[in-house]
Amino acid sequence: MMPNNKPPQKALHLALVAGGLPNMYKNLLQTYAQKRKLTLPAYSHEVVGGLYKSKVTVDGKSFETQEYFSTLKNAEQGAAKVAFESMSLQLTPEARFLSNSCLFSDEVLYKNLLQEHAQRTGLLPAYDIVKSGPPHMSIFVSTVEVGGKSYQGQEAKSKKMAEANAAKVAYICLTKCAEEAARHMLWRSKQSQETRKTSNVSTIISKTIRSI
DSSP, X not given: OOOOOOOOHHHXXXXXXXXXXXXXXXXXXXXXXXXXXXXXXXXEEEEETTEEEEEEEETTXXXXXXXXXXSHHHHHHHHHHHHHHHHHHTSOHHHHHHXXXXXXXXXXXXXXXXXXXXXXXXXXXXXXXXEESOGGGOEEEEEEEETTEEEEOOOBSSHHHHHHHHHHHHHHHHHHHHHHHHHHHHHHHHHHHHHHHHHHHHHHHHHHHHHO
């Protein structure tokens, strides 16, 4: 950890510009490392003037951002972006295309996203598969249970894709629920603040009237 000094003005500008960094690079880097059998990413960070700068180490190599971010989450995404793009460039164009196609596919992405969400909440997903149809034209339907709730995906021609479809449904539902809960909490907080303001104004008016 570095002392809580003020960051350079350029770093502050970059932090504001990069505030909207997509939340996918940690997942992509994790999947990339798993598929290439590398040691998994390990993150560290420093704080300067209330802003965050992150470094990630993958397979003995370290990558870090030059900019500072307003949250640790964005700082880690920034470091993961640097690492993922740098490591991808070391592949041949053909290998890079195949790697990116696989990493960005629903088959990989949503299961990883759901797994990461589950690890944060402590509710790990449990998959169930139902197979139907003749052997040469089998259809798979998967259901995933997270926190006592079940989510069913669309049918697919493989078990892996069926599980990915279920993970996609679960992840979208869970993130939407979390967003709605956050909005509701924000609304209640604002309502509470307005109520306190109204109450304070009423108290002031009452005291003024009594003093007349």
